[in-house]
Amino acid sequence: MKWIAGLIGLCLSINALAFSATLTHQYGTLTINKKPLKVVSVGQVDHDDILSFGVKPIAIRDWYGNQPYGVWPWAQPALGDAQPVLLDPRIIDYEAIAALKPDLIIGVSAALDEKEYQKLNAIAPTLAGPTDYEKWTIPWDVRHLMIGKALGFEDLATQHISSLQQKLQTVKDQHPEFKGKTAAVAFYYNKQPGAYASKDLRSQFLMSLGFIIPEEIDQIAGDAFYASFSEERLDILNNDIVVWLGSEEAIESASTAIFRQRMPFYKNHKEYFTGDLVGGAFSFFSYLSIQYLIEEMVPELAKVAAH
Template identity: 80%
Template sequence: MKWIIGLLSLWVSVSAIAFPIELAHKYGTLTIDKKPLRIVSVGHVDHDDILSFGVKPLAIRDWYGSQSYGVWPWAQAQLGDAKPILLKPRILDYEAIAALKPDLIIGVSSAMNEKEYQKLNAIAPTLAPPAKYEDWTIPWYVRHLIIGKALGFSALAEQHVTSLQAQLAKTKAQHPEFHNKTAAVAFYYNKQPGAYATKDLRSQFLIDLGFIIPKEIDQIAGDAFYASFSEERLDILNNDVVVWLASKETIESASTAVFRKRMPFYKNKKEYFTGDLVGGAFSFFSYLSIQYLLDEMVPELAVITAKE
């Protein structure tokens, strides 16, 4: 057995230095001639993937949550004592990025436009989002494999994906009570409730566990990854489980509280509130944060679905 493990480790090591490599993206093809060492992450969640390969970026684009260096608890062990520059969340600071002299800029989850890509690519070779997917809908495993390949860790990325997919399948098998139960990932934004369509990564997580997202949500969403509706239509959320992407306090203080208390999902206690931390993991939906979700969210969903 030890010699097999040794060969596997050697294979991963050899695969980790297989350059040059090419990666197609929505604005062209990126060629990486040698292993990149100075990485800048401009994707909103790409740093989770980068850190999972033991690579510590020079700079990380902040998203939200006021976390140190933009890194949330599930990835802080991988960050260690590194202190990357924290870039602004909305406007790309090209001067700050150029000053770091990166040899690779990663922006798979950035939703960058072509003008932004051109400016970044003038600074250093830039990995833009893949052409196949709409903004904000790139599956976690696709992002992980792309970033792993860019960094020279294709074999390790494949191992990560295979392992986590097996863990998701095992979790689904362990919870038959989830199967074919309806669920909605709900939000309250700009004084309006809503829910995420099946193409959204958070809804995909529930689907992976065996839940069904109601077709009505997709119909209202149309081409978007979410559906907003009036407070009078909270009945759309009448499912076996309602996962609120918010704290309980936030939803109870919202103007929709009066309508919510009339709903069966409220009376039957079929709600789960993510709060800030689980909500962050749910929104990042990365290789690292999904493992956190399995530990934190699944047991709570099991309790809710068990209620009559």
């Protein structure tokens, strides 16, 4: 009877592997004829999506934040006790990736150029980003569905997307005070303030809650996903709420107090500071991190809006 049990197990394993998926990406078409078992993630945030399907990458390209194996708290339960190779965030380490002999390389959020894609695809079948979006502006649901389909979880990806979209709509309905209010996602970088345009995923999260990103920010940004300006123009941030990417201490130390402290958004306590963890979830903007944002960020936005 043991051989029968073994045969059943073998059949189940074969069925798990037997699937076919064809995906179009910016550099061509990828056809996968068996479920990948050894997956490498080279996109900055793709490992969040991979982990959400119960797949544990054998290697993850780190982004930032000094998190264990590059995995932030909202995704660590899905990682469990796995110990993926942590790849250099600054470069694509082709030699390290090749040594792992992956079945599939996922780089949807990596903003790969064609040369990088060709080098990776020579190592293993590689999934680049979609054709219809600029770098760094791929919507979370588009990325999630692409990665889910590549891993053999298209139906689950569709369920994830539908469930989270409904959850976001429920949150929006629960907070009518957000509707029509202007908001800016602001930052300091290289001692210069700025704000993200409406095409940026962080701004789109606020828009999904009912907030409006001012047109002036988009006009200054032009074709970019963010706008930088001088401290003398901090009045651009005079909105119903300013969401600062980072801690209050970091913003205080980065800015010249005389400019920020004369602004209405400062005087009227219309600022929210994400801190490191919420800021990370905001920047990852994945299926997993958005749920973290709903729990941690939305209540704080409501407090600021109530002022």
